[in-house]
């Protein structure tokens with residue numbers, strides 16, 4: 092397949108004969124390696140996804156995509172870094188549902204979620220699993236709920252800070268149980284999981300892309316999936332839902348999307364969207380996602396305007412849910 096850079100140059104050359112007659116060279120994209128900002132620590136679910144996407148997007152563009160981890164403040168520090176970057180398509184952001192929850196969680200976000208980005212398309216949807224350290228006295232959710240009610244603030248819930256998926260799930264869990272636990276926030280769920288494995292924290296709610304392996308290895312205890320339907324991926328099949336274990340209506344699923352700074356030229360947005368589409372249609376990528384319980388989005392969610400509308404609706408939806416949870 093012809094690399095995206097040449098196809099874009101040819102398309103522009105054909106569309107702009109008058110300019111090419113003036114000997115203006117057709118714009119080359121990419122001109123150098125792209126940076127894909129992951130707003131969480133390396134080794135976590137967003138980072139793992141980014142590294143897969145970086146390789147495929149790089150192949151589709153005929154260039155290189157380097158992942159940069161900018162963790163902290165639930166991901167919003169990394170988002171701010173991309174909002175301020177030069178809008179030339181060489182700095183991209185992979186972020187999740189935090190794009191829609193952080194406007195309700197941070198009174199002064201240093202960017203405007205809907206106005207400051209070029210939306211490039213959605214990526215996947217990932218359920219979560221509530222896991223606990225292997226040495227917990229509880230082996231099922233009913234016993235865990237009892238233990239948490241007993242321990243209250245002495246029980247430690249790990250998360251990745253306000254706006255992170257783990258924090259959202261943990262917040263809804265505490266709300267559903269009518270409890271407040273002690274929370275410890277990390278720059279991503281990779282370090283949170285490391286501390287759970289070491290027994291320093293008690294529970295963590297995290298995406299299946301980060302929990303499937305330790306569950307299969309038996310190094311963490313799984314208490315329930317966060318979607319109303321059980322999961323079919325072999326590593327996760329057989330896990331009960333939280334919904335079926337008394338948390339009626341518990342439903343958290345995490346989506347990821349790809350972004351560039353506002354002002355990125357439309358032809359570059361088109362090139363990046365096409366590269367994302369080709370990365371997501373790679374059968375090996377789709378299989379790996381499925382094996383980890385994640386679902387790659389359909390074509391209609393890859394449309395940049397559809398992506399922006401979806402995030403606008405999610406900001407409303409989670410705004411209502413988070414206001415209710417804070418009461």
Ligand code: ASP
Nearest residue numbers: 131135137256257279280
């Ligand atoms: N997705 C984050 C990570 O990759 C963590 C989170 O959102 O909870 O670490």
